[in-house]
Amino acid sequence: MSQERRTEISELGEFGFIRELTQGRPKSIDTVQSVGDDCAVLRPTKEHIVVTTDYLLEGIHFDLSYTPLRHLGYKSVVVNLSDVYAMNAIPKHITVSIAVSNRFSVEAIKEIYEGIYLACDKYNVDLVGGDTTSSTSGLLISVTAIGEASPSDIVYRHGAKQGDLVCVTGSLGSAFLGLQILIREKQVFLSDPNMKPEISEKNSYLIQRILKPEAKRGLIEFFASNQIKPTSMIDISDGLSSELMHICTRSDVGVVIEEANLPFDEQAYTQAMEFSYDPTTVALSGGEDYEMLFTISPEHHDLIMNYDDIRIIGEIKSKEEGQKLLTRSGNLYDLKAQGWVSF
Amino acid sequence: MSQERRTEISELGEFGFIRELTQGRPKSIDTVQSVGDDCAVLRPTKEHIVVTTDYLLEGIHFDLSYTPLRHLGYKSVVVNLSDVYAMNAIPKHITVSIAVSNRFSVEAIKEIYEGIYLACDKYNVDLVGGDTTSSTSGLLISVTAIGEASPSDIVYRHGAKQGDLVCVTGSLGSAFLGLQILIREKQVFLSDPNMKPEISEKNSYLIQRILKPEAKRGLIEFFASNQIKPTSMIDISDGLSSELMHICTRSDVGVVIEEANLPFDEQAYTQAMEFSYDPTTVALSGGEDYEMLFTISPEHHDLIMNYDDIRIIGEIKSKEEGQKLLTRSGNLYDLKAQGWVSF
Numbered sequence: 107m108s109q110e111r112r113t114e115i116s117e118l119g120e121f122g123f124i125r126e127l128t129q130g131r132p133k134s135i136d137t138v139q140s141v142g143d144d145c146a147v148l149r150p151t152k153e154h155i156v157v158t159t160d161y162l163l164e165g166i167h168f169d170l171s172y173t174p175l176r177h178l179g180y181k182s183v184v185v186n187l188s189d190v191y192a193m194n195a196i197p198k199h200i201t202v203s204i205a206v207s208n209r210f211s212v213e214a215i216k217e218i219y220e221g222i223y224l225a226c227d228k229y230n231v232d233l234v235g236g237d238t239t240s241s242t243s244g245l246l247i248s249v250t251a252i253g254e255a256s257p258s259d260i261v262y263r264h265g266a267k268q269g270d271l272v273c274v275t276g277s278l279g280s281a282f283l284g285l286q287i288l289i290r291e292k293q294v295f296l297s298d299p300n301m302k303p304e305i306s307e308k309n310s311y312l313i314q315r316i317l318k319p320e321a322k323r324g325l326i327e328f329f330a331s332n333q334i335k336p337t338s339m340i341d342i343s344d345g346l347s348s349e350l351m352h353i354c355t356r357s358d359v360g361v362v363i364e365e366a367n368l369p370f371d372e373q374a375y376t377q378a379m380e381f382s383y384d385p386t387t388v389a390l391s392g393g394e395d396y397e398m399l400f401t402i403s404p405e406h407h408d409l410i411m412n413y414d415d416i417r418i419i420g421e422i423k424s425k426e427e428g429q430k431l432l433t434r435s436g437n438l439y440d441l442k443a444q445g446w447v448s449f
Numbered sequence: 450m451s452q453e454r455r456t457e458i459s460e461l462g463e464f465g466f467i468r469e470l471t472q473g474r475p476k477s478i479d480t481v482q483s484v485g486d487d488c489a490v491l492r493p494t495k496e497h498i499v500v501t502t503d504y505l506l507e508g509i510h511f512d513l514s515y516t517p518l519r520h521l522g523y524k525s526v527v528v529n530l531s532d533v534y535a536m537n538a539i540p541k542h543i544t545v546s547i548a549v550s551n552r553f554s555v556e557a558i559k560e561i562y563e564g565i566y567l568a569c570d571k572y573n574v575d576l577v578g579g580d581t582t583s584s585t586s587g588l589l590i591s592v593t594a595i596g597e598a599s600p601s602d603i604v605y606r607h608g609a610k611q612g613d614l615v616c617v618t619g620s621l622g623s624a625f626l627g628l629q630i631l632i633r634e635k636q637v638f639l640s641d642p643n644m645k646p647e648i649s650e651k652n653s654y655l656i657q658r659i660l661k662p663e664a665k666r667g668l669i670e671f672f673a674s675n676q677i678k679p680t681s682m683i684d685i686s687d688g689l690s691s692e693l694m695h696i697c698t699r700s701d702v703g704v705v706i707e708e709a710n711l712p713f714d715e716q717a718y719t720q721a722m723e724f725s726y727d728p729t730t731v732a733l734s735g736g737e738d739y740e741m742l743f744t745i746s747p748e749h750h751d752l753i754m755n756y757d758d759i760r761i762i763g764e765i766k767s768k769e770e771g772q773k774l775l776t777r778s779g780n781l782y783d784l785k786a787q788g789w790v791s792f
Contacts, residue, residue, distance in 0.1 A: 138497060142699070143606050144535035144683060145499035145596070154481060155498060156488035157578060159544045159593060165585040166548075192487035201502045203591055205509075235500060237591075242508040248546055248580075248591040250502060253488070263486050340487060356485070 113212040134232040146234035152254040158189035164244035179221025186251035188321040192341040195255035205241035266338040266357035270401040272420040277371040282392030284312035336400035345393040360427035363420035456555040477575040489577035495597040501532035507587035522564025529594035531664040535684040538598035548584035609681040609700035613744040615763040620714040625735030627655035679743035703770035706763035
């Protein structure tokens with residue numbers, strides 16, 4: 107938080123505060139009415155609309171001792187856009203509701219909104235409404251994202267078919283390891299405030315993955331421009347194993363994933379070793395990567411191999427074959443869902 | 450909260466908990482995909498969609514010592530539907546996000562959802578998604594409502610014109626007085642737990658107004674069936690004065706409201722007297738009534754007088770004439786916005 111000037115939210119009042127946060131933003135062509143009426147009014151251009159919503163709560167989803175407010179705002183938008191892309195849909199609008207205790211100044215909240223608007227600009231979405239209120243403790247952000255798609259383009263979790271390729275984007279486990287570094291450095295700092303946090307070039311990528319993730323807009327554009335469509339898709343927020351199980355359960359299929367094919371970033375591998383974590387476990391259960399997991403017909407094999415960011419990690423099997431991991435040593439183990447536990 | 454059985458949310462896990470809350474609900478024809486994928490998928494039947502969202506936070510917006518959980522769930526939906534109706538639009542879908550501390554059992558949260566579903570059934574909307582998470586303190590509910598309308602039907606705050614009639618539905622100040630009774634009885638109970646709360650027939654209506662408000666679906670249906678359209682509209686959540694100022698500011702007009710025409714319920718009048726409150730001040734500034742304030746061309750005078758629930762309370766004037774209250778004694782005073790203060 108900026109130390110230079112501190113304006114209390116109560117000095118502006120609710121309406122002044124909303125004005126301060128939202129004024130001067132351009133309105134997209136699909137927005138008929140933005141902030142300033144009982145509802146926002148939107149003009150969808152495709153037949154179906156998609157809706158998703160996520161909470162970010164201080165003390166549960168983020169720790170402000172190592173989360174810059176701008177990044178927090180950015181991430182609160184991105185995690186919702188990721189869900190829209192996971193339907194193979196285009197996000198168009200968001201609402202942002204924020205509850206803050208009087209610990210937060212107007213300047214602090216404006217930093218969060220700078221991050222929110224940065225994400226809006228990058229992903230071409232329009233903030234059209236929300237709610238602002240005080241809270242008795244801490245900071246809560248609730249974002250709803252609305253997107254659109256033609257009915258024939260929408261990809262659900264339930265379409266995976268035996269023989270489909272199982273693919274993921276990017277690399278796995280990096281966000282989890284970034285979080286472990288931040289937690290460790292916080293402990294070090296709490297035990298000795300004179301210690302400098304050990305956050306260097308060598309692990310900056312991992313920390314960025316947890317604090318400022320990106321959504322997979324490029325992948326959706328790749329599908330559209332190549333006129334291909336996955337048979338099922340889900341974003342990886344809870345960990346690969348957990349998401350695979352959602353796809354298998356909803357599609358009534360089994361899966362075999364090959365350990366040797368799990369995409370692992372070099373920094374992440376080194377860091378897992380430093381923490382004495384098994385890299386495969388981290389890749390399977392890490393969570394918060396916001397990479398995309400999808401299944402696709404093998405006829406598109408060559409096409410998807412052209413896209414740098416995609417890795418084929420396994421194959422969809424019959425339901426009877428279960429959900430398995432084929433290890434480097436050739437053993438077949440049951441996959442376990444050890445995703446993010448919210449309760 | 451039910452004392453009979455207490456299931457911890459952690460016993461079910463996040464996905465089991467969501468299943469427990471959402472299973473067995475029928476899906477409306479406009480819902481292509483409900484809970485269970487990355488996004489809900491909706492099929493709008495009109496050209497424009499409208500979106501609104503509201504937070505309800507324990508300790509800020511409600512006090513569980515006098516708020517039944519079912520009513521809380523019901524109200525969390527209704528306050529959002531009220532915003533959709535205020536656009537002269539039809540609500541179709543809601544998402545509900547809920548954050549709960551481990552103080553709450555599965556049974557308690559199911560009571561909230563019973564109220565949510567009661568409102569869904571009554572107002573013909575479909576719960577299609579949300580987020581559930583734990584909180585470090587208390588209960589937070591965030592509801593987003595999505596509705597639809599033809600572009601030519603939508604009513605904004607900014608269309609009021611000089612000479613328009615200013616109308617409100619129902620009666621004003623009742624919810625505020627209901628809240629004052631609950632606060633008083635809580636104080637009595639805290640000072641002597643053996644005292645029975647004095648909540649009787651005589652003020653049951655006022656208490657219902659604060660705990661279980663209704664949204665003005667009938668009004669919107671009346672407009673549609675008579676093919677009339679207000680020039681501006683807003684729901685009364687913050688108090689009449691405050692809402693009038695929104696309409697005047699956005700429409701660039703002035704207004705005169707007649708004190709003698711403010712609709713006041715008999716129970717409310719008696720209760721205001723008992724509290725030694727000025728009834729007019731309560732009617733102007735009470736808040737949380739969820740009645741509708743609208744302006745309409747005088748050509749529709751006779752038609753709207755046929756609708757029992759509507760009262761004409763004043764007239765739109767030129768901006769230069771300001772925003773005034775004409776008292777019973779014939780004096781003209783400036784209206785003051787003393788609405789609900791969120792910060």
